[in-house]
Amino acid sequence: MKRKSCLIETIDNFVVTEKNVRKNSVANLKMHRNTIWYHTLLGAEKSCLKEEKIKKIHYKFEDNREMVEEYNVDTQVLLRRAWKVKGKLGGEGKWEVEIGDPLPDMMVNTDSAEIIESKDQPIVSRRNTRINLEWRIRNLPYPIGTYSVEANSDEKCIIVRTTNKKYYKKLQIPELVRLNLPVEQANIQFTHSFHTLIITYKKPQQLLDMDKDWNEELKKVKPVKDIPNECKTQ
Template structure:
């Protein structure tokens, strides 16, 4: 619990800016080490839609945003990164967070559910699955130094999408409720208003 409190304290002590726009609560965090985190929450459900991170290089340049939760950012034609060779996007994998669980969705997998085997690898602190051969880490559990539990893991397959879910531990749920309460106090009163802390 001490590790969870320390991560919660890091979030609380960061400089935050809040904005309500397009039905979303957008929060920008600036940490003392120079890292930045941006989150978007649905105003109606309070569910996390997007979380992304960036940091400064040793020479002070900003890194590109790295998506932790939500669909990956898509480079538009003509952007500076459009010429970089990337892995095939035929199987799109992305992470979601609901109020009850962490979830990953891998699209374009036409196999039946019984072809997949999904399991926890405690030594590597990740979940794995056979057939797609992808390992998923749960950064929220790592930041709070919480163990992985096999009983919390489940998966299903529908519409050519493999959906892997990991039920959130009560420590994470409690920390999220406290943080959400603080974030709601940051919100502006009308569309486009923002408030910094």
């Protein structure tokens, strides 16, 4: 009888443990829904515009900030995210790009003296893929062994430096900050080709869950027929 009792107790403990694992797994999947960032997105006024293979979402938040995102219709990958920054004198303001290429109205005349003087300076651009966050730093001619790319947990960023002390840069990762996730060295990889340093950061599962969840949420935003003024700047 004692042996049978022990067996039943073991089975009961296994069932309880299995339930706890499932409960914790579900909680982890929904962790992003408890963040301020997720609730801010939910509470924003949203409009949608589709142009061929690009879906544009315009957000207007309660504090009057504005954000525009562009998604690939087929892959659902975020191609660009830009924030509208108010002008110093209270004017219309300009769009500041967080992810993707600069907006057309941000392109500067390449014939200007300022561009000629700085054309060889390192230029950082952000990319986003289904599984990685990516940075491309152009105009870095040094060999691959020159670069150090390290996670900085205290400042929640990636620090890039060269052994010849010719370059130093802190790469911010707002996606991790918004979800209160640590920056982990194991997720960082980098390569160098054609004077361009390419750094990738593997998206943690919580961020992948957030991407998937938010893509489903955006399906509720129906496209408009007329192009909003906010999207014409794109």
